[in-house]
């Protein structure tokens with residue numbers, strides 16, 4: 001029987017405490033060796049709580065979902081920079097992996113990343129969700145069989161995410177992303193969705209349909225999903 005649980009919280013702080021407890025239990029039970037991480041504003045309170053906790057990730061390997069094509073890890077808009085600033089510089093991990101935004105051979109970078117993922121089964125994968133139902137950068141229409149690939153970002157995603165870029169800096173239109181199949185290989189998924197803007201995506205997850213047009217709906221096929229949300 002698949003495990004699907006939805007936890008309603010009053011605010012993101014409550015969500016963060018829950019997540020820290022989950023991670024503490026997994027570390028105590030020695031079932032957490034590889035952790036899949038996400039970027040985005042949703043994750044910031046979670047990472048702050050992790051930093052302020054006594055959780056020890058020195059034996060845990062981290063994998064990130066995605067990275068913009070063309071951005072160096074020193075570029076403040078890159079996801080490598082985001083992770084360093086919001087988590088890794090304050091909470092050490094054994095190893096951390098993210099796609100190399102500057103790699104010139106995009107295809108071999110995807111293969112390299114997917115191979116690394118195959119070597120390290122993801123025990124827990126955190127996910128946020130885009131307003132159009134995307135997970136990582138798997139936009140509507142992405143095959144459920146996809147592995148790590150380069151995605152062309154939709155206008156909707158470019159519009160939402162460009163708010164984090166300075167006016168003079170163009171948001172890249174392509175990004176490396178773990179594929180849907182890569183994400184579905186994780187043993188456990190914790191999806192976080194906060195605020196009215198995510199209601200449509202959440203409703204798609206709770207509805208009957210499973211469709212590549214709404215990537216989040218694939219999670220209905222996953223054996224172990226926890227959704228934490230403040231949407232009532």
Ligand SMILES: N[C@@H]1[C@@H](O)[C@H](O)[C@@H](COP(=O)(O)O)O[C@@H]1O
Pocket residue numbers: 038039040041042043065066127128129130135136137157161
């Ligand atoms: N690629 C990331 C996703 O992984 C993330 O889930 C989404 C939501 O971001 P936010 O948490 O800021 O709403 O943003 C980006 O598109």
